[in-house]
Amino acid sequence: MAKVTILSTETIKPSQPTINSFPSIPLSLLDQLAPPIYTHILFFYSTYLPEIPEKLKSSLSRSLNYFYPFAGRIREIGKGKLHVECNGEGAEFVEARVTGATMESIRHGPVVEIFNELLPIKKSLFDFQESGPLLAVQISVLDGGGFVLGVSISHLIADGASLSMFLNWWSRTARGFAENLSPATLPPRFDCAAVFPPKEMTHMTIHKRSSEDSGSNQDVAMRCFSINSKAMEMLKQVGGTTTKSTRVEAVSALIWRCIKRVQTGNRLSISHVVNFRKRMAPVLSNESIGNMWINVEIPDLGIETESTGGIEQSIRRTVQGVNEQVVRMKVQEMWDGREGKGKEQREKGTEGVEWIFTSWCRMGWYDCDFGFEVPDWVACGITAMKNVCTLMDAKDGQGMEVWLWMAMEEMERIESDSEFRLFVTSS
Template sequence: MATIELLSKEKIKPSSSTPQHLHIHNLSLLDQRAPPTYVDLIFFYESPKSFIPDFDPSQIPQNLKKSLSDVLTSFYPLAGRIKSNHVLCNDDGVDYVQTRVHASILEVTESPNPNKMQKYVSNIGPFVSDTPLSIQVNFFDCGGVAVGVRIAHKIADIASMVMFVNAWSATCRKDVKNDVHDPSFDDLSCHFPPMISSTSPISPPPGDDDDKNDVVLVKRFVFDKEMLLALKKIGTSSKVTNPSKIEVATAFIWRSFMMAHKARNDTNNTNFLAFHAVNARSKVDPSLIPAHSFGNGCMQAIAWCKNGNEDEQVQLPVLTAKLRNAIRMIDGEYVMNKIKNGGEDEYFEYEGEGFVEACVFSSWCKFGAYEVDFGWGKPHWVSTTAVPFKNLTVFIDTKCGDGIEAWVTMAEADMALIETNYKQIIQLIS
């Protein structure tokens, strides 16, 4: 079992002071509606000396801290403090922790336990304080390094988070030819102005919290290339002839959730919703919302399955088609309409009758997390941590890019059926 020894804790401030006219960073309406949590990514690197013979590991701590200080001059809100409707960019600094992990890095990455990953990120959460960002750098006895990044969802989504870490790593390796853009902090708040009030309109945590006695579990499911091909074959229909890996993995988990409820409840009057985050930046002209727009740039696609007890409603091809239709509704026209309305009415207004059971899905794939290179190679593995919200699934790329990891948070009874169905898919391809 890996034990962790605290080595140091300090504040890293921008290497250049933030100009007075930039001291207020206004949140957008999408920022205000983001869940009040931190988002975690941990980048695991095997010992650089195993493939860079002349590498000097003693330079790592100083290089990381100096480059972080330098890059914070461009990402200055991350060194500020979160207020109700804005960030005070006062250069207070980023929490920066260094630890020694008395274990081999492979002990953690070969059979990871989602519930034990929190130790590799700075403990300032999980619910948001006024600190936007914290960093924890973990040095393993074997020479491996894990860089844990924790960012407040209130000021950044996964696209912005990875953009920052890639900019930091490029600065650390002194890559003067890197194509990382300086962040743009005004686009999203300009198009989606904040709601001015004493309290921000924070979204409630996802999931049905009626039963406080539920045992909530977090598990990690790896869908490799062969499993995804099998799911794509099952999920193909005349409506969706070439489903994506995210579509079929989402449909698989959503279907398992519905079938678990069907097995133990009367679902005649139950409606099942699947919320899926969609990056709005890619849906409109880049001159309007550039890819490097910093903040929360996602909107929610909502698929709806009425009365989940009807067997034909919960077959994988049907659910895959519902998800595709919902996700494709978040197109350029949709985003432009929301911009014209200042973001209002962006959230789904449910008008059905009966009970509602909702699952929330977020894909962190294809944002370049495995491109983060601080000067000693790309990550051996990228992970997140256990999330405190029930009925939430986060998808992350596998290193090879052909598969995906699903980090699922659900009640024990629902999780059991996902595990059963997952094993059936493995048996199908074996």
Template sequence: MATESVEVETVEKQTVKPSSQTPHVLRNFKLSLLDQFSPVAYIPFLLFYPNVVSTTTSNVSTHSVKAINERYQHLIKSLSEILTHYYPLAGRIKGNVVIVCNDDGAEFVKAHVKCSLSEILEHPDAEMLRRLLPIEPESTEAVTGKLLAVQVNLFECGGMAIGLTISHKIADASTVCTFINSWAATAHKSNKVMLPQFGVASLFPPLDFSDSEPPSMIYVKEKCTTRRYVFDDSKISVLQSKVSSSLVPKPTRVEAISALIWKCAIEASPKSSSNTLGSSPVRPSIFHQAVNLRKRVTPPLPDNLAGNLLVLSTSKAEESTTSVFDLKDLVAKIRAGIEEMKECATKLVDPNEAMQVLTEYRTNLMKDQEIETYSCTSWCRFPFYGADFGWGMPSWVSFAGCSVKNLFGFMDKRDCNGIETWLTLSEESMALFESKPKLLAYASLNTRVTC
């Protein structure tokens, strides 16, 4: 579908505040060390719901419009109620040190989309999906303004898409998942509301930047191309078997797919002259993967511990004398990087070591622009498809792609076995990447969303 042919009209904006005032004792919420070093960006997320009521024509009937508006008002009311428990999301960040929980509230947008939901799901387009969000994910407002914004998109067929942007300075994927499901349970008047626990700052104490410049990792938008690839369960199993080795006898789904994409991206990079003749050396590259610490520390931390509990593992593919990278070797490098980061995380709780560890990490990220760097985040196994606001489970969930070069993310298909991947590369790299036979042997390009 041509992105420019679809009109998304904003018809209403309002501020939603917690239904109960935040107690004064909770007004100053300390950011943790990991929050302080998180990117200045919003985490984007979309949930799609098919027609919530029956229709008499191709457009929604008068009765349907009334029912949809009632659901819209119900979303506002339930958001206000859940914000009482997630009160930092209604505050504002001050100095990358604290969130002033002053109940300023979250932005809530109502939009009409001049097409049917099925048209969006036919071949999902990243740019189209971003228009269903209330704010650009790369906006610096993530640290200077509202921490949560919601856009409810109403389609001509009666379908709905709820777009959320939550500041990465206070949330990671696990926090987003807990918040969405808690909001849905509140709207559904379910007894399954999982209230958040706060306290990451006590585990990873913040640093004092009164005499120094606070850290700032701002995403810069570049001219890139984003593609969606779908890996079916059967193909993933074959790939896992192919990349298993004595070092990693049972690679995970994400490890196997990551290695395949990393290999194809390296070979498609314009910095590797081998992508033309196949005989010149392939330059080194670095692969980062977001690691959720909740289940990787001893003892494990609770799933509803809200905030950033992510660190990035680092794996490096050394310069190769041929254009051939061994997938088993790349899988082993990815696994080793994750294990190393688990050990490194224990140092972050010591304020004397934390600054040195994170400063070295940021320096390594930036020091050599000649080394191609790829970053991956996985949202697999999070129960996003359980978000029932009272009209059924979502037919599709997505994190709306991204515009950050060399970044790709994983999300479960609706069957929770296959995986969808959104991948962003430079236009030059993507032209070579998307024709890789090794990739297309396991993945399909932007197939229709199966509801």
């Protein structure tokens, strides 16, 4: 049986004092509305060298000079408005050793049993009132060789794109590149609140939000499934349309069809997460750190369209139609729903099951080379949320990995679904 032993825990602070010009940074409205959880990710490397921990610590310290809010703490300044106090308190760095498990046994075993122990933060819910670290890192050395780098970051300050930028910056810093700034390595920008200023939230609203989003995940199964490049090409042709589907469209449509066959709710609602940085006018910088995303519901065109590419086309039209007007409308809907203004409309609707799809593809996770090698595998961490599908690139960049969080009994049914089994294998 695998056992993870914590060897040390320390705080990594920026190598230079935080600039006084920015003693605190306000969270944006979308940061306020983001799930109060930690986002987790795991990187598996096949080679371990004794100097790796110190190299990671020193490069992390230098990276925090640019990502200085990640070394701060969240404070409430009144009426529910939250700020990141850029006080340089630091990020948490944990060193651990794993016995009784190899990289292969972890990758192909029951992921939930070991993943949580490989993460520096062992919980999903982030409570800003605890004044805990916004960023934490754990390096776990494997007995059979190699190590796992686990990263946890508060969703209140970073979405997936922000986390990807930070990790790639950190890895370039470890290789000696990031600090020699060029047009290809622009520094991060913490300007989201200028686009979506924060609003007042009552203590009751904040508490209600945390209670709703924490949820119990005792009946939630977490699985990773793989679609290789050959199966992917077959899947992209399934719709039969003149325009071949993208990988994300094709896989999203497959999972949608399978979920419809196994879910027990009266109505299935599917929403896709859309990064809107390049959909605003003027466009926002890719270096903008924070929550720059919305959920857009994909219209269900009916079962008769499923074999003719209807789902893929519906996903494409909806996502391509996101512009600044749509973004601002969706943000207002999110705010109204959080404040309870949308309660009457929701109660009039048909009760059903809501699924969230998000793509972490083409974010450069496999580019996170800290100077020794690229990762062998990149994996999602545990989440308290249910009915979530996260899509990630396979290492070859052609296939894809599908991470599902769903009810255990429905997970068993989807694993037995004939179409699912045609394209998908367990990782």
